[in-house]
Amino acid sequence: MGQAARQxxxxxxxxxxxxxxxxxxxxxxxxxxSALREFGYHEE
Structure with missing residues (x-):
C-alpha cells in the first residue's frame, strides 16, 4: 500500500x-x- 501511494x-x-x-x-x-469486525474481518 505504501509503495503504491509513493508511486x-x-x-x-x-x-x-x-x-x-x-x-x-x-x-x-x-x-x-468486535475489533476484528470493525477492521472488516468476518468469519464465514
Whole structure:
C-alpha cells in the first residue's frame, strides 16, 4: 500500500519522495471479535 501511494505521489509531483507511514492499532485487537469486525474481518 505504501509503495503504491509513493508511486502515485511521485507521478503527481514529477519527483522522488520519501513517504513515512505510521500505523496505529488497538490494544489486543487480535483477541477481540468486535475489533476484528470493525477492521472488516468476518468469519464465514
Amino acid at each position: 502515485e505521489i511521485e507521478n503527481l509531483l514529477g519527483s522522488s519522495v520519501f513517504l513515512d507511514i505510521w500505523v496505529k492499532i488497538k490494544a489486543d485487537w487480535r483477541n477481540k471479535a
